[in-house]
Amino acid sequence: MNTETKLWIERLSSLQHSLMRKAAGTQGLQLVHFEILHYLSLCNRYSNTAQALSEYLGQTKGSISQSLKFLEDQAYIIRQPDTRDRRYVRLFLTDKGQETFTQMAAAGLVPALPDDPALNHALKNALGTWQRENGIKSFGQCRSCKYNQNPGEGVFYCALLKESLSAQDTEKICREHVFPA
Amino acid sequence: MNTETKLWIERLSSLQHSLMRKAAGTQGLQLVHFEILHYLSLCNRYSNTAQALSEYLGQTKGSISQSLKFLEDQAYIIRQPDTRDRRYVRLFLTDKGQETFTQMAAAGLVPALPDDPALNHALKNALGTWQRENGIKSFGQCRSCKYNQNPGEGVFYCALLKESLSAQDTEKICREHVFPA
DNA sequence: TCAATAGGGTTTAGATACGATACTATATAA
DNA sequence: TTATATAGTATCGTATCTAAACCCTATTGA
Numbered sequence: 325m326n327t328e329t330k331l332w333i334e335r336l337s338s339l340q341h342s343l344m345r346k347a348a349g350t351q352g353l354q355l356v357h358f359e360i361l362h363y364l365s366l367c368n369r370y371s372n373t374a375q376a377l378s379e380y381l382g383q384t385k386g387s388i389s390q391s392l393k394f395l396e397d398q399a400y401i402i403r404q405p406d407t408r409d410r411r412y413v414r415l416f417l418t419d420k421g422q423e424t425f426t427q428m429a430a431a432g433l434v435p436a437l438p439d440d441p442a443l444n445h446a447l448k449n450a451l452g453t454w455q456r457e458n459g460i461k462s463f464g465q466c467r468s469c470k471y472n473q474n475p476g477e478g479v480f481y482c483a484l485l486k487e488s489l490s491a492q493d494t495e496k497i498c499r500e501h502v503f504p505a
Numbered sequence: 506m507n508t509e510t511k512l513w514i515e516r517l518s519s520l521q522h523s524l525m526r527k528a529a530g531t532q533g534l535q536l537v538h539f540e541i542l543h544y545l546s547l548c549n550r551y552s553n554t555a556q557a558l559s560e561y562l563g564q565t566k567g568s569i570s571q572s573l574k575f576l577e578d579q580a581y582i583i584r585q586p587d588t589r590d591r592r593y594v595r596l597f598l599t600d601k602g603q604e605t606f607t608q609m610a611a612a613g614l615v616p617a618l619p620d621d622p623a624l625n626h627a628l629k630n631a632l633g634t635w636q637r638e639n640g641i642k643s644f645g646q647c648r649s650c651k652y653n654q655n656p657g658e659g660v661f662y663c664a665l666l667k668e669s670l671s672a673q674d675t676e677k678i679c680r681e682h683v684f685p686a
Numbered sequence: 687t688c689a690a691t692a693g694g695g696t697t698t699a700g701a702t703a704c705g706a707t708a709c710t711a712t713a714t715a716a
Numbered sequence: 717t718t719a720t721a722t723a724g725t726a727t728c729g730t731a732t733c734t735a736a737a738c739c740c741t742a743t744t745g746a
Contacts, residue, residue: 328620328625328646329620329621329624329625329628330521331547331646331678332625332628332629332632333514333517333518333521333628334521335561335632335643335644335645336514336518336628336631336632336635337514337517337518337521337522338561338562338563339563339632339635339641340511340514340515340518341518341563342563342564343639345563345704349705354731354732356732356733366512373694373695374694374695374696375693375694375695380516380519381519382519382520382522382523382524382526383523383732383733383734384733384734384735385694385695385696386695386696386697386698386733386734386735386736387732387733387734388695389695389696389697390696390697390731390732390733391732393696394731409694409741409742410740410741410742411693411694411695411740411741411742412694412695412741413694413695439510440510440627440630440631442623442627443510443624443627443628443630443631444509444510444513446621446623446624446627447510447513447514447517447624448513449621449624450517450621450624451513451516451517451520454517454520458524460520462516463516497512526734530734535701535702535703537702537703554723554724555723555724555725556722556723556724564703564704565703565704565705565706566723566724566725567704567705567706567707567724567725567726567727568703568704568705570724570725570726571702571703571704571725571726572703574725590712590713590722590723591711591712591713591723592711592712592713592722592723592724593712593722593723593724594723594724687746688745688746689744689745689746690743690744690745690746691742691743691744691745692741692742692743692744693740693741693742693743694739694740694741694742695738695739695740695741696737696738696739696740697736697737697738697739698735698736698737698738699734699735699736700733700734700735701732701733701734701735702731702732702733702734703730703731703732703733704729704730704731704732705728705729705730705731706727706728706729707726707727707728708725708726708727709724709725709726709727710723710724710725710726711722711723711724711725712721712722712723712724713720713721713722713723714719714720714721714722715718715719715720715721716717716718716719716720
């Protein structure tokens with residue numbers, strides 16, 4: 325069993341946690357609120373639900389539901405029932421929510437990292453391993469998903485959900501994301 | 506600003522959080538208790554204090570103090586005042602604490618990662634950058650610290666605390682750790 | 687057709703973490 | 717000797733978290 329890699333990830337993880345907690349505090353928000361706004365600014369149109377958030381953040385549905393209630397009361401997000409499958413409640417950032425998140429991110433409160441392709445590659449591998457061994461969702465970008473197809477120039481297609489995607493769509497993170505084998 | 510690297514680290518971080526929370530739950534412990542036992546099993550003899558734990562886990566002293574009280578009441582750790590500087594209270598795992606932690610770790614409840622030297626190297630760089638730019642402690646192993654010297658075969662010396670270290674000592678993580686420039 | 691099952695979401699209650707503050711005690715510096 | 721800095725503890729109010737029970741909707745299959 326390797327311990328060193330986990331050590332570094334744990335360390336980076338707890339550092340990022342405390343730094344983001346501070347950043348959220350400057351806007352009168354809790355860490356989890358910042359994380360939710362962050363997720364909603366990243367996820368695609370299939371993944372903007374409470375359940376997906378619960379899986380992404382590793383918290384129970386109930387806890388997420390409470391946080392969403394707070395964020396809706398404060399007008400950071402809106403909740404809209406899905407018209408096709410009325411079990412789903414779709415989540416959207418309001419202008420206020422988008423602006424608040426952008427401010428926090430742009431204020432440099434969250435530390436930047438050097439852009440290292442080798443690091444990205446290695447982290448992807450590590451996450452892929454966890455995903456395979458623990459049955460956990462990876463929430464990667466569509467363009468790194470095994471279901472993503474590229475039939476023409478700038479045209480993409482999701483073989484799982486059977487819908488066409490724009491180039492911009494493939495930058496979003498998705499609940500159904502699976503790494504290629 | 507690079508976003509992709511941070512995304513992967515956030516994802517690995519929240520995954521590890523929820524997996525470790527589950528692992529702790531199997532022993533009737535909270536996540537923070539598991540993290541404290543973990544830290545105490547890793548840190549060197551200069552770093553086994555409440556203050557160091559507070560810095561390592563990014564939580565307030567008060568919160569850590571409460572958790573330590575619980576762990577001492579349950580006989581997972583003992584607290585001993587330092588004889589030289591009586592402001593310090595040194596923390597030690599009891600046999601029960603060590604055994605409990607070993608069980609959780611060995612049960613495979615915490616996912617393993619592939620041992621990737623490139624990943625370790627890249628993570629070290631990222632952490633070093635954060636450390637320099639945010640004045641945050643890295644808590645690395647002594648053998649990767651700029652104060653660590655190697656005057657002879659298997660003999661090490663800490664130039665900061667001016668004490669000699671064994672090879673085993675240099676595997677421990679230290680509150681005073683600083684990456685070389 | 688209609689029960690059975692599964693999935694998404696909410697609510698509630700109890701436990702707990704967290705930040706802030708005040709406080710004690712020890713060591714170091716001026 | 718006084719002032720300052722550091723380590724730790726105790727307490728209180730707020731808000732989060734988990735777990736469990738529950739509701740609603742969609743799908744399955746007999």
